[in-house]
Amino acid sequence: MSLDGRGGLLGIVVCSMLALWVTGCGSSAGSLKWSAPVSAGPAAPGWVWCATSRFCAGGGDTSAGDQVSIFDGKRWGEPTPIISVPGNSGQVEVSCPTVRFCALVDVKGYGFTWDGRSWSPPVNVFRYPAPAGSYGSSNVISCPTAEFCVVAGDLNGDAVFYQDGRWRQGPSIRGRFDPPAVDSLSCPTTTFCALADNFGRVVTWNGETWSKPANIDAGEAKGTAVSCPTTTFCVYVDSDGNASTYNGTKWGSSIRIDHSTIRAPVTNPPGPAIAPAGPLAVSCPTTRLCVAVDLAGNALTYNGVTWSKPTRIDPGQELSAVSCPSTRFCLATDGTNYLVYH
Secondary structure (H helix, E strand, O other): OOOOOOOOOHOOOOOOOOEEEEOOOOOOOHOOOOOOOEEEEEHHEHHHHEEOOOOEEEEEEEEOOEEEEEOOOOOOOOEHHHHHHOOOOOEEEEEEOOOOOOEEEEOOOEEEEEEEOOOOOOOOOOOOOOOOOOOOOOEEEEEEEEEEEEEEEOOOEEEEEEEOOOOOOOOOOOEEEEEOOOOEEEEEOOOOEEEEEEEOEEEEOOOEEEEEEEEEEOOOOEEEEEEEEHHHHHHHEEEOOEEEEOOOOOOOOEEEEEOEEEEEOOOOOOOEEEEOOOEEEEEEEEEOOEEEEEEEOOEEEEEOEOOOOOEOOOOOOHHHHHHHEEOOOOEEEOOOEEEEEE
């Protein structure tokens, strides 16, 4: 889904975002037709998840704290504050399998659910005290149905399930990732998930246990994303510009799909002046269409066989999230407060 503010290269991603609405998506790169940016107003979505072309939940980290808005296919609604503890702001992840259900988890490990009209009060899903400060952990969520969600967090390497309206502890990912710096989660069914961490490693869930990690692009911290439309097909991308696919049994070799670069942030001591600007997000509505967006304002598509070349759709901006509920609609986000219509 969206990957922002989780360390390494991700720190350059701005939390106020732009959204891009795409229609006319087909199974090949040439059929994608991106629109021009239009202001999203106060919604400023920094992350987004779309159940349909007429329902997306999006939001971001603002000076007033975390907020969430609903997109109805034409415009964003007024933002709703999402506050678990006073002063909390930072990474928020959401998953919406239907228009009448979304689940959201914040940086403190508090969960919220959407019933089609409003958001529930916060619940501490990990059942341990929230860490001091704004940023305590990275927490990711994926809901294949309105009755089942998986949350994974890197504070203690815990995994939590949402089932029958309740949050309950699940098998830990501790020992699978060291450190357990989770970054992206995709669960197409209640018995399969793929979970990627900040260091290019991925584990899968078979309904009972987490697998040993597959080292797709091991190395320094980077932004990663994974999307699985089925239990036998997943796509992994990372901000170094690499990608891999999963066939239901194993991950393929990592390939370079994006050579884009951007000016690196100034550091002390000085680091490289140029940094990779590969994809921070990917969304696969089917096994024959995946859409990835990168930090250089490009979109790339995968048709089940090959990746397209990066296409500049948002010059000068850093695309960091994309959601495609079907092959005919995608919504992506970048570092400005604009929505793009077709």
